[in-house]
Amino acid sequence: MRTLGALVFPEFETLDYFGPIEMLGGYGKETEIITVAKGPDPVPSCHGQRIVIDRTIAEKDDYDLLLIPGGDSALKLADDPEMVDWLRRASANAERVMAVCTGTVLLGMTGILDGRKATTNKIDFNQTVHLAPGVEWIKEARWVEDGKFFTSSGVSAGMDMALAVMADLFGIEMAERLALGSEYEWHQDASRDPFAKLAGLV
Amino acid sequence: MRTLGALVFPEFETLDYFGPIEMLGGYGKETEIITVAKGPDPVPSCHGQRIVIDRTIAEKDDYDLLLIPGGDSALKLADDPEMVDWLRRASANAERVMAVCTGTVLLGMTGILDGRKATTNKIDFNQTVHLAPGVEWIKEARWVEDGKFFTSSGVSAGMDMALAVMADLFGIEMAERLALGSEYEWHQDASRDPFAKLAGLV
Numbered sequence: 001m002r003t004l005g006a007l008v009f010p011e012f013e014t015l016d017y018f019g020p021i022e023m024l025g026g027y028g029k030e031t032e033i034i035t036v037a038k039g040p041d042p043v044p045s046c047h048g049q050r051i052v053i054d055r056t057i058a059e060k061d062d063y064d065l066l067l068i069p070g071g072d073s074a075l076k077l078a079d080d081p082e083m084v085d086w087l088r089r090a091s092a093n094a095e096r097v098m099a100v101c102t103g104t105v106l107l108g109m110t111g112i113l114d115g116r117k118a119t120t121n122k123i124d125f126n127q128t129v130h131l132a133p134g135v136e137w138i139k140e141a142r143w144v145e146d147g148k149f150f151t152s153s154g155v156s157a158g159m160d161m162a163l164a165v166m167a168d169l170f171g172i173e174m175a176e177r178l179a180l181g182s183e184y185e186w187h188q189d190a191s192r193d194p195f196a197k198l199a200g201l202v
Numbered sequence: 203m204r205t206l207g208a209l210v211f212p213e214f215e216t217l218d219y220f221g222p223i224e225m226l227g228g229y230g231k232e233t234e235i236i237t238v239a240k241g242p243d244p245v246p247s248c249h250g251q252r253i254v255i256d257r258t259i260a261e262k263d264d265y266d267l268l269l270i271p272g273g274d275s276a277l278k279l280a281d282d283p284e285m286v287d288w289l290r291r292a293s294a295n296a297e298r299v300m301a302v303c304t305g306t307v308l309l310g311m312t313g314i315l316d317g318r319k320a321t322t323n324k325i326d327f328n329q330t331v332h333l334a335p336g337v338e339w340i341k342e343a344r345w346v347e348d349g350k351f352f353t354s355s356g357v358s359a360g361m362d363m364a365l366a367v368m369a370d371l372f373g374i375e376m377a378e379r380l381a382l383g384s385e386y387e388w389h390q391d392a393s394r395d396p397f398a399k400l401a402g403l404v
Contacts (some may be wrong), residue, residue, distance in 0.1 A: 013224075014220055014223055014224050014227070015220060015221065015224035015272075015384060017218055017220075017221075018220035018221075018251075019217065019221070020218075021216055021249050021251065022215075022216050022217035022249070022357070025216070026248040028248075033249055033250050033251070042244075042254050046227075047223050047224065047227040047235055048235055048254070049220075049223065049235070049237055049253055049254070050252070050254035051251055051253060051254075052244050052252035052253075052254065060318055070219060098228060111391055121385060122385065123382070124382065130248075131232060153385055154383075154385035155224070155383070155384035155386065156361075156385050156386040156387075157357075157385050175225050180323065180325070180397070180400065181353055181355060181356075181357070182357035182358050183323060183324065183325075183356035183357055183358050183359050183397045184306070184357065184358040185358075185389075185396070187387075194387070195382070195385045198382065
């Protein structure tokens with residue numbers, strides 16, 4: 001069983017986190033999902049649901065898989081040296097690192113993605129990617145895989161990326177069964193991105 | 203601002219709840235989302251994340267909107283007279299009642315949906331709908347609207363239904379902007395249901 005460290009912070013984007021969680025949970029035996037935060041108190045999503053914390057960043061930095069959601073508040077974490085240090089250590093330790101939406105920009109701001117291809121949400125693309133100039137930003141992609149790093153476009157794109165990670169780890173049949181089980185029409189083509197066009201990026 | 207009473211119970215299906223929450227939150231001023239449970243303690247999703255409770259069922263039964271998620275554990279709630287009584291009162295009081303996946307079967311088992319059209323997930327359709335024989339079950343539908351009741355197919359279908367409710371309450375432009383904001387390709391046609399065919403129902 002692989003451990004998944006899934007970071008939350010105040011006002012994280014709700015579906016950035018719980019969409020991938022639905023897929024990464026597998027059939028219940030593939031992953032142990034551990035909710036991680038800076039402090040021990042429950043953390044509210046941007047929609048107000050408070051989530052109980054399993055581990056603080058001070059307690060553990062070695063997870064097999066890592067999930068970093070986004071949200072309007074995500075970029076503020078780059079101002080916190082302890083959080084940046086944890087993101088660097090936990091990313092170095094993990095077998096697969098996933099980031100959704102502005103979570104990707106946060107990861108980019110720590111230098112972890114320097115020289116790597118990555119994507120983020122398309123609506124705020126031009127307002128955010130300059131904050132991480134070392135990243136090779138991809139304008140048109142539902143998600144991007146570069147080595148062990150998987151980064152997705154906005155919010156719901158995290159589910160498509162998470163299924164790609166499950167396919168990568170456990171095979172395509174399992175990912176397709178997970179999509180079927182949640183009656184989700186998985187967008188399997190990582191390069192298909194209607195929102196890049198809608199946002200005028202391509 | 204409308205109040206949304208969003209029920210949780212042990213091992214509720216994660217995306218049944220948080221998918222609709224992402225859409226029903228609107229821009230933050232349309233709805234006040236209140237997490238409701240039988241008792242006051244945090245409640246774990248089927249993936250293990252524990253959610254802090256805002257109100258117990260004993261404290262309040264009048265919400266403008268109601269959301270009932272599903273999950274393998276949902277049908278057990280029909281054995282709890284206090285829960286059934288709350289579901290009946292809260293449904294009677296609400297302006298719109300939403301149920302996802304097996305949450306619809308639970309609602310049907312209380313008699314609330316007798317004589318109404320409704321749907322539920324397609325993979326377990328034939329194993330569950332007989333539990334609520336008073337409902338006019340629709341085999342092929344992403345979601346079904348009958349009066350103030352909106353019921354959806356499995357898991358991810360709750361997001362499409364929730365956007366339909368937002369369109370119903372606040373107009374189609376708002377629902378489309380919410381879908382765009384979460385880079386979600388909203389399935390706007392309630393009758394389109396590839397999973398009914400995959401499950402051999404049609």
